[in-house]
Each structure stands twice: as structure tokens, then as C-alpha cells.
Amino acid sequence: MTSDKLSERTGTAQLTAAMMLSGTLGIFVVESGASAFNVVFFRVLFGALALGAYAFARGYFRDHGLTLKKFGLAALGGVFIVFNWVFLFKAYEASSISLATVVYHTQPFFLVLLSALVLRERLSRSQLGWLVVAFAGLILVSGVRFGDAGSLAGIGLALLAAVLYALSTLVTKRVTGVRPHLIALVQVVIGIPLLLPFTDFGAMGGTGAGWAWLAGLGVIHTGLMYVLMYAAYAKLPTAKIAVLAFTYPAVAMVADWAVYGHHIGLVQALGVPLIVAASLKVTLARTASPAPARAARPARRTAAPAEPDASPTATRAASTV
Secondary structure: OHHHHHHHHHHHHHHHHHHHHHHHHHHHHHHHHHOOHHHHHHHHHHHHHHHHHHHOOOOOOOOOOOHHHHHHHHHHHHHHHHHHHHHHHHHHOOOOOOHHHHHHHHHHHHHHHHHHOOOOOOHHHHHHHHHHHHHHHHHHHOOOOOHHHHHHHHHHHHHHHHHHHHHHHHOOOOOOOOOOOOHHHHHHHHHHHHHHHHHHHHHHOOOOOHHHHHHHHHHHHHHHHHHHHHHHHOOOOOHHHHHOOHHHHHHHHHHHHHOOOOOOHHHHHHHHHHHHHHHHHHHHHHOOOOOHHHHHHHOOOOOOOOOOOOOOOHHHOOOOO
């Protein structure tokens, strides 16, 4: 086996593991028993400790490449990503992990629309066509529950989370020449003071075993998961990253059914492949387009050349939480 094939196989295993971890995130959120704001606060707290320890151990703080402008952009992306988590976790409460996760994967379409509105990028006929397909899938996924206010609220919250994720992606893509681990670290650190006013520490008194689930969200679903993802991104072609990203909703749906007995209904199930196929087509089309000139300049490397220096691949190829 050649070194390139071995590297790709390793990257495939790493990204698959990361996406499988993503799929169990909803279980950790629900089992913690905490409110959405409390869950996200402790996720960013434990996640900052985990990512900070990893970055320090790897020497990433030396020659970090962060300027005031890049730090500000990363922090702004952090504002969007942190509240994206809040609304997604609220969507779990209002509907189910399965339904919220499927709807959440409309993110690529919001990224396309925001790019057209903010960056004046041209919206092609193909993109418009896939947007229609995704919308039809969304109607099918949600349509059988029009009498269920909770499900409709969950769908709305998941859509809002998807918009915030797309905004974070749009901002974070502009941060070049900085390791993605450090960008993620800035984003979770920003979340600590940001969420402090919304956190109800009094409600945490009877958390008990829930603390283990909260610590897991930070250490496993933020620290370990992001390290695995960024290691895999350096080894895999973008098309494979985009395909493997859909391990996340698949695992989330199976986990939701196995643990809580929730499942997508027959009519809803018809909408899932429409959303998945349309999302995949739009994602691959965007990643296949030529990169802008400013992003094509090689980024300054630090201690570990095997891992990516900048964030664009990480932010545009996979849907993560």
C-alpha cells in the first residue's frame, strides 16, 4: 500500500470516528438534563480546556499567525457558532434529535444564499434547482406533523441554528494562515463570557451524573472530535469529506431511535434523501469551484506540517456541531 493510500485510509477512519461522535452529541445533551444555555456554557468551558491543552502540547501557540483582525473574525464566528449550538439543542428539546438533525443539514443552502446576498456571488440555475429539491425534502420531513406545535417549533429552531452555522462559516472562511484548532479555541473561549449572563448556575445543584455528560460534550465532542476532524481534513479529498459528513445525521437518527424510540415517519423519510442529495450536490459544487486569489497564497506553517494551517476546508466541507 502506498503512503498516499495509507494516509487516505487513516483520514477516512479519523473522519468517520469524528462524525460518529457527532451523531451521539444529542444523547449527551438530553442526558445531561441541563437547559440549552447551561449545556452550551459548560460545553465551551470544558471544550476550551481540552482544546487549549492540546494546542499547548503541540506547540501551536508559537508562531500562531493570529492578528487582531483575524482574532476579531474568529471571535465573530464564535458568536454565531455558540448560539447555533443553543438553538440546535433547543430544537432537540422541542422535537427530537432525528428531526432537528435532518433539518439542521440544510446549512449548505443558507451558505449559498448568504454568499449571494453578502458576497454577491452568482447563484447558478443548478444551485437554485437543488434549493428547490431541498425545500421539497424539508416540506416532506415536516409536513406530517403540522398539527404538532412542538415539532414545528423544533424545525424553526433547527433552521435558525443552520442559518447561524452558515454565518459562522462565511466569517471563519476569511481567517487564513491560522491553524483551525486555534480558531476553534478562540470560538469556544469567546463563548464563556458570552453565555455567562444566560447561565443558571442555581439549576446545576442537582445535576449529579449530568456533569459527566457535560464534561463529555466538552472533552469528547469538542476537543477530541475537532482534533480528529482537522487531522482527517489534511489527508482526504474534499469530495470524500463531504460524503463522510453524512455519517453524522445517519448515526444521530439511529441513536435517537435506539435510546429514545424516536424515528422519522414514512412520509418524513421520503424527504431525508432529498435533503441529503441536494446538500451533497451543493457542497461538492462549491468546493469544486476555483478558490479566490487571496486564499490561494500558501499559509505560514508551524510545528506540524501534516495538519492544515487554515480553516477553509474545515468550514466548507463538513457539517458539524
